[in-house]
Amino acid sequence: MTQSHIAIVDCNNFYVSCERVFNPQLCNMPVVVLSNNDGCIIARSNEAKALGIPMGAPYFKWKRMIEDSGVAVMSSNYALYGDMSSRVMQVLAAIAPAIEIYSIDESFLDFSNLPDTLNPVDLADRLRQQVAQWTGIPVSIGMASSKTLAKIANRLAKKNPSKHGVANLTDPTEIATTLAATDVEDIWGIGRRWARMLKACNIMTAADFRSCSDSWVRQKMGVVGLRTLHELRGIPCVSLELESPDKKSICVSRSFSTPVMEHAALTDRLSDFASRAAAKTRKTGLVAGYITVFVRTNRFQKDRPQYSNAVTLTFPEMTAHTADILAATRQGLAHIYRPGYEYKKAGVLLTNLMRQDMTPQSLWTHAGSPKTLIVKEKRNKLMQAFDGINGRFGHGSIAYGIAKRKNNWFMRQEKVSPRYTTRWEDLPTV
DNA sequence: TCTGGGGTCCTAGGACCC
DNA sequence: TCTGGGGTCCTAGGACCC
Numbered sequence: 168m169t170q171s172h173i174a175i176v177d178c179n180n181f182y183v184s185c186e187r188v189f190n191p192q193l194c195n196m197p198v199v200v201l202s203n204n205d206g207c208i209i210a211r212s213n214e215a216k217a218l219g220i221p222m223g224a225p226y227f228k229w230k231r232m233i234e235d236s237g238v239a240v241m242s243s244n245y246a247l248y249g250d251m252s253s254r255v256m257q258v259l260a261a262i263a264p265a266i267e268i269y270s271i272d273e274s275f276l277d278f279s280n281l282p283d284t285l286n287p288v289d290l291a292d293r294l295r296q297q298v299a300q301w302t303g304i305p306v307s308i309g310m311a312s313s314k315t316l317a318k319i320a321n322r323l324a325k326k327n328p329s330k331h332g333v334a335n336l337t338d339p340t341e342i343a344t345t346l347a348a349t350d351v352e353d354i355w356g357i358g359r360r361w362a363r364m365l366k367a368c369n370i371m372t373a374a375d376f377r378s379c380s381d382s383w384v385r386q387k388m389g390v391v392g393l394r395t396l397h398e399l400r401g402i403p404c405v406s407l408e409l410e411s412p413d414k415k416s417i418c419v420s421r422s423f424s425t426p427v428m429e430h431a432a433l434t435d436r437l438s439d440f441a442s443r444a445a446a447k448t449r450k451t452g453l454v455a456g457y458i459t460v461f462v463r464t465n466r467f468q469k470d471r472p473q474y475s476n477a478v479t480l481t482f483p484e485m486t487a488h489t490a491d492i493l494a495a496t497r498q499g500l501a502h503i504y505r506p507g508y509e510y511k512k513a514g515v516l517l518t519n520l521m522r523q524d525m526t527p528q529s530l531w532t533h534a535g536s537p538k539t540l541i542v543k544e545k546r547n548k549l550m551q552a553f554d555g556i557n558g559r560f561g562h563g564s565i566a567y568g569i570a571k572r573k574n575n576w577f578m579r580q581e582k583v584s585p586r587y588t589t590r591w592e593d594l595p596t597v
Numbered sequence: 598t599c600t601g602g603g604g605t606c607c608t609a610g611g612a613c614c615c
Numbered sequence: 616t617c618t619g620g621g622g623t624c625c626t627a628g629g630a631c632c633c
Contacts, residue, residue, distance in 0.1 A: 202602075203602070204600090205599085207600060209601070224600085226600080243601090269632090359631095360631090391607065391630075416604070420601095420602065420603080421602080422600085424599090466600090512601095579599090
């Protein structure tokens, strides 16, 4: 068996980099990108990080400082980021032996079994240059024998300018010094809670953690923590997933820019979420068995009356049909809606998903009978036409009557860039 | 005034069964 | 004064990720 070697390619400050590709004035200056409703800061350029602006911070708390420091602020433009992501991944997939797309801005690549003539660092350099040339996005690449170590190598590549964006972490001495310089909370798989617990036990760095005993880690952090421990020792426990598995849940939820009190208004918004969720489900060729509808008040306003509730309903027959999902959403909301509260967030979650062609037939519909088949066929064709129109002209171009009243509740999005790559009208001109 | 959205996996404990 | 033992399935909640 050959030694495992894994590379992770991570786009630098991805959302900011996407904005910069089409608006070069944003280069060499501090830039942040905001979440939906311009609520939180979810991406920062290096210059913005240097100013001390933290990831995930509420925008309103930093607005003053951001304005005073001349930081450029962009609302998020997911149509642009999603499209840029697939371009980056296409370049990687064309060159690398095998790829696992891990998130919108990261991919793991299989560098095991490279031919002797091909040095992994040379291959990584080539990938970096090719992605930069063909998409304009800068990436960093870390390599090691496990995913967790590759992640640490990636941080090294980003932090250490002498690495020029590529770090291959294989030398035991370099691994030891790098782990000693890595804070325990910067390990992939160690979040805030576990970091706090570990630090309380005087385990401060990745090197400290690596020398903990298996039994102690197993007891405190379960098998997940144990896996991370072994990965840090260079034993791969998290394998590459070359085929992306089917989703197990599909969720559409939003916070509202202003609170919603009325049942009818909540129905409007949830109906929109429901039809988006239905379209997402059809797009992946799945059908849902259960639906959960949830609502909640603003959890940050502790002096206001709080209410949060959810209900799960079972579909009589698995479905991805907008009409079924809308009906269930309205039924679910009727169960959990209580008047007198200021609702801040709501959503629809579809679970028990299955490939449509694997769906068990209901006992009651005589699924095989010619009449039922014709009805099903008609319903499916309706949804195909529906998706075709919305795919071409944008979500909501066509909608069920109950899903679309007046959409006068737009998201707050004051600084959004054009959809340069996915809308003809927004194509940049040169 | 203003605090995102979408996922995964694991575990403990209860219900139920023999 | 006493009240088995073991297995499976399901779910809620907790941890994590980007």
